[in-house]
Amino acid sequence: MNRRILTLIVALVPVLVLGVVGSVVTVPFVALGPGPTFDTLGQVDDKQVVDVTGAPLDPTTGHLNMTTVSVRDELNLFEAFGFWVSGEHGLVPRAEVYPPEVSREEIDKSNQQEFKQSESNAEVAALNYLDMPTAVLVRGFGDDEGPADGVLETGDQLIRIDDTPINAPEDVIDLVAETPPGTTVTVDYRRGDAENSAPITLAAHPEDPAKGFLGIMLGEGGRPPLQVEFNLADIGGPSAGLMFSLALIDKLSPGELNGGRFVAGTGTIDETGKVGPIGGIQYKMMAAREVGAETFLVPADNCNEARQRAPEGLRLVRVETLDSAIASLADIDAGREPISCG
Template sequence: MNRRILTLIVALAPVLVLGVTGSVVTVPFVALGPGPTFDTLGKVDDKPVVDVTGAPLDPTTGHLNMTTVSVRDGLNLFEAFGFWVSGDHGLVPRAEVYPPGVSREEVDKSNQQDFKDSESDAEIAALHYLKMPTVVLVRGIGEDAPAAEVLEVGDELVRIDDTPITEPKDVIDYVGTKAPGDTITVVYRRGDAEQTSPITLGPRPDDEAKGYLGITPTEGSRPPLRVEFNLADIGGPSAGLMFSLALIDKLSPGELNGGRFVAGTGTIDEDGKVGPIGGIGYKMIAAREAGAETFLVPAANCNEARQRIPEGLRLVKVENLDGAVSSLADINAGRETVTC
């Protein structure tokens, strides 16, 4: 073999090995970056993202966008390097997103449940803010719970024995007075039909001397008002704040956003407290690229958010739902508001 050809082959061999390795071998990292944003006042697949029926609705314009973080898994060496140098993405150990011993399907299922819970909490927080009446609903049922053969998620609890159920605490307090083996009569509404069924209590897992029904009660809108959320394939609890604001905007006079493009993020509990989330930097980038001028930031995320603010994006510090509504009102009136 010609010596020059042999020298060329020897020189190219490391490059070929690197090329094959870089394109085939995956790395133990995932790439995080800006994800899609969704206008909670708008529609997806021809359905309102926040669909409200059974009550007069106030017209809305502008945007109240929820934001997400994209997660890219199964990266090869070249892909990981590309995301690392992009500036808009970051690499984190895969174990931080998909813990060892937990399948991706299990993680996704948990994230989807968090998202569903955030929808319920957002509805309750908004109804409390608006001082609208609520009913007690079955939010969850244990797998082997005594109630599992009778009740379904979404049933409205009307009465247990002779005790009216007006708040979730009523269920917990009443069942707590009973012992395992006691039979209670539950009156509940499923759809338009009121039903009555006996349920024999089991022993509570953490205190076998007390009766156990095995449900998680929560609050919800009182019929005929009905609220449905129509975003699929989204995980995590961080859309709660924006869902609450959208519901308030639709059920109250005026426009919270003043017709402008507002985006934000944050968990929310039933009392309207706004909690921190992950990936705040990527969410701000996504919001600004979508056209947002104002971004609502959970107070606990402010320090991180200040590190890299996209040009032209105003950050508003939010601790609770009342504060978020007040801050938007200040902006609409040309007043100063609390920033990060």
């Protein structure tokens, strides 16, 4: 073998090794970037994102888009480098997103629970804003079959247990916990337009056998026949709450909150209408601008970061509560300057 060929081989070996290592070995980072964005006034898979039945609806136009962050995991060295230089993604240690002491299934389950809670909070906050009555509803059942499973259904309104009126989820929790297992209680509930009554024998609570147990998950929501369904699958976390509330209010009240414009935003919400901060604001703004949003609703605690990373042409509106979000949208529609992130 002549010297020239040998020199070439020696030079190529590190390149080949780097190629193999770069394409096979994963790095302990995940890439965060702009995720899908959904119009909460529109449809996904032929279903209304916020589907409302049992009440007259007002027509809506324009957009009220919720935004998400994409997370790309199990990156090899080349993929990680490509995301880093793209300018649209950031690399963070994997442990920040997927803590090693928590399983992926547990994280996904927690994200789904947060998303479900955000839906419930959004519904109650919107109905409170509209001064519409709320009710205590069956939101689901536990993993193990409980005594109420097969008697009650998801969406049933709980009216009374024995002679005790049910005005809040805590009323059910306290009454059942104080009643010994094996006791038969009478549950009055409303399903659709009909009021029903059923005897249910309490089981022992899995975590405290001395307490009674129905085996239902509770929440507040619209009083039947009003029914609200949120139809977004494979989305986790609590940050869609604000936009869900705005969409529900827009559908149940006269006029258009967005003035027919393209508005996007993010933010958690509690039942009182308080808006809370979220993560990944820069990627959510980027996603919103890419699909055509002109205005972005920013939780007040995210304003400093948002102001530094805002895409060109995107107006940032500072939001602390549901009321302030609606007031700012009214200002925009009237040609006034809303409260901005400064």
